[in-house]
Amino acid sequence: MSEFAEILDETTGLQPNKVLTVEKVQWVKHWNDRLFSFAISRPSSFRFRSGEFVMIGLPGESKKPLLRAYSVASPSYAEELEFLSIKVENGPLTSHLQKIKEGDEIYLGRKPTGTLVADTLLPGKRLFLLATGTGLAPFLSIIRDPDIYDRFEKIILVHSVRRVSDLAYYDDLVNQIADDPLVSEEAAEQFTYIPTVTREEFERTSRINTMIEDGSLFTDRIGLPKKLDPATDRLMLCGSMDMIKDFEKYLNEQGFKEGSNSEPGDFVIERAFVD
Structure with missing residues (x-):
């Protein structure tokens, strides 16, 4: 079975696995009709260098995670992870991501990476x-x-x-x-x-x-x-x-x-x- 299979449980919500954790949305701020920022909880084990990106996402139509790379906007010492996103009306992920609110669950990749360090x-x-x-x-x-x-x-x-x-x-x-x-x-x-x-x-x-x-x-x-x-x-x-x-x-x-x-x-x- 794939690592991503059966990750969504309709009763208990999103489920973590070997490559993804499940985090809570802390806040959301809409700058205009094209841009918004949001922050999620940060796992105690999550380490990154300022400037790196990580995969985040939501369940897709098949219930498997739909993931995209997002740069972390918060510094490496912050207690929460902040992101900046565009809004795409028909975007596979952003059409749903722009509707998140405080308390919602979201997937977070366990391994940040990137060259802007x-x-x-x-x-x-x-x-x-x-x-x-x-x-x-x-x-x-x-x-x-x-x-x-x-x-x-x-x-x-x-x-x-x-x-x-x-x-x-x-x-x-x-x-x-x-x-x-x-x-x-x-x-x-x-x-x-x-x-x-x-x-x-x-x-x-x-x-x-x-x-x-x-x-x-x-x-x-x-x-x-x-x-x-x-x-x-x-x-x-x-x-x-x-x-x-x-x-x-x-x-x-x-x-x-x-x-x-x-x-x-x-x-x-x-x-x-x-x-």
């Missing part, structure tokens, strides 16, 4: 976290990890979305870091948050690649030089396939080397979300 990068001075849409999630974890502030002098989070309402955490992000006793002092000196909106009026409306090419990304807040340098700069990328492909080509042309869990480099991409 500090160990995949060589030492450097500036760390650029480049995200589009829900690609923000792993970086919400990373910027609240004390270790990242020991490794880099500057941490710059750039989040690009189409609409202002898609800037999930926009009002909360800086305040959360300022109130975090583990990183508040370091973040005040080392962290910069740069949101940009491409299809509505906003303080910044350029795409990430445009801001890098014209130099507008490199403000005095993140220091000179006003260009990316493989000798000192490191990058993590998570988001749309178009953004990932464009930057991969650009960084390779600029002499940056892609890193991995087995061989650290100058930049890393979370390929679990790239088709």
